Amino acid sequence: MAETKNTEVGSCKPVQELVENGVIEVPDTYIWRDTSNYGPIDLTVPLVPEIPVIDLSQLISSSSSSSAAAAVDAELEKLRSALSSWGCFQAINHGIEDSFLNEVRQVSRHFFHMPMEEKQKVARPVDGIEGYGNDMVLFDNQPLDWVDRLYLLVTPQDQLKLQYWPQNPQSFRNVLHEYTARMEQMKEQLLKSIARSISLPEDCFLNQFGQRSITYARFNYYPPCSRPDQVLGLKPHADGSGITILLQDEQLQGLQVKKDDKWYQVPIMPQALLINLGDQLEIMSNGILKSPVHRALTNSERERFTLAIFCAPDPENEIGPVEELVDDKRPRLYKKMRNYPETYFHYYQQGKRPIDAVRV
Numbered sequence: 572m573a574e575t576k577n578t579e580v581g582s583c584k585p586v587q588e589l590v591e592n593g594v595i596e597v598p599d600t601y602i603w604r605d606t607s608n609y610g611p612i613d614l615t616v617p618l619v620p621e622i623p624v625i626d627l628s629q630l631i632s633s634s635s636s637s638s639a640a641a642a643v644d645a646e647l648e649k650l651r652s653a654l655s656s657w658g659c660f661q662a663i664n665h666g667i668e669d670s671f672l673n674e675v676r677q678v679s680r681h682f683f684h685m686p687m688e689e690k691q692k693v694a695r696p697v698d699g700i701e702g703y704g705n706d707m708v709l710f711d712n713q714p715l716d717w718v719d720r721l722y723l724l725v726t727p728q729d730q731l732k733l734q735y736w737p738q739n740p741q742s743f744r745n746v747l748h749e750y751t752a753r754m755e756q757m758k759e760q761l762l763k764s765i766a767r768s769i770s771l772p773e774d775c776f777l778n779q780f781g782q783r784s785i786t787y788a789r790f791n792y793y794p795p796c797s798r799p800d801q802v803l804g805l806k807p808h809a810d811g812s813g814i815t816i817l818l819q820d821e822q823l824q825g826l827q828v829k830k831d832d833k834w835y836q837v838p839i840m841p842q843a844l845l846i847n848l849g850d851q852l853e854i855m856s857n858g859i860l861k862s863p864v865h866r867a868l869t870n871s872e873r874e875r876f877t878l879a880i881f882c883a884p885d886p887e888n889e890i891g892p893v894e895e896l897v898d899d900k901r902p903r904l905y906k907k908m909r910n911y912p913e914t915y916f917h918y919y920q921q922g923k924r925p926i927d928a929v930r931v
């Protein structure tokens with residue numbers, strides 16, 4: 572989520588290139604060996620209990636009547652319950668038209684289906700994180716993810732690196748600008764509602780995000796993989812963001828989320844957006860809200876596309892548990908810190924949980 576000062580130990584080709592070149596056997600570097608107690612790959616984990624569904628239109632009162640206020644309170648309680656147990660939920664009635672969500676999916680598909688030389692025009696440089704390609708390979712034994720991604724900073728405006736924004740398909744940039752604007756609005760509403768759901772002033776998380784909060788877009792493309800039982804699309808991780816808004820593939824499942832030490836499959840709801848709490852909100856809420864560990868699987872027949880929007884505080888801001896949530900009964904769980912993403916990347920690539928590095 573931020574530039575790291577690490578240097579890369581090796582780089583690798585886009586996964587798509589392996590697949591298109593007819594590499595039948597999955598290279599050993601992609602094989603997931605469970606060295607971190609996350610458990611083996613299980614393709615048959617249960618779909619139920621389903622993760623919570625929250626109606627965003629119900630989080631804001633439409634009138635001043637007491638029944639409207641009671642409906643809002645009931646939805647806020649569902650939100651609190653979802654985020655303190657699962658750490659994620661499906662957001663419905665979020666106000667973004669289905670046709671626009673499909674347009675976003677369409678430009679993503681279109682981009683990843685372009686010839687390799689076109690995609691390479693926006694390739695990630697060896698020492699940067701933005702652009703098309705793989706994530707940085709920081710350690711010799713790092714298991715590689717079966718994913719190609721396009722990673723772009725989308726907010727604040729004056730930090731955009733447009734040289735990594737595809738010009739093909741032609742509508743790509745406009746669609747992403749528009750989607751970003753919608754995501755910023757949604758982030759603001761979500762952060763206010765999440766604060767209210769745990770009886771905090773509605774601006775308390777937004778204030779920690781600051782005026783120059785950072786948002787990244789990560790377009791994920793998972794090509795088909797001949798060994799979904801041995802290879803992960805994305806290894807287990809919790810997001811380093813404050814919150815993540817995930818546009819799922821409308822046809823193919825692949826996301827699993829961990830709760831109480833068990834993996835569950837996230838069902839597809841084509842019109843919903845999946846909201847994942849990130850580590851920085853777990854920290855700010857002093858551990859009341861959970862940042863869930865999740866992973867992406869691959870599929871032997873079909874490709875899968877997702878788009879994650881990571882909303883995070885200004886890395887120069889000091890963040891930490893909200894004072895109202897720290898008392899004798901609930902001691903401070905996390906230190907105050909700046910630039911959490913820097914810690915994050917280093918730990919993530921080793922398969923460790925970054926949030927453990929900032930516990931008191």
Ligand SMILES: O=C(O)CCC(=O)C(=O)O
Nearest residue numbers: 789791825826867877879
């Ligand atoms: O593709 C998915 O389903 C998950 C993506 C994800 O977890 C991420 O990009 O951080």
Ligand SMILES: [Fe+2]
Nearest residue numbers: 808809810865
């Ligand atoms: Fe994630």
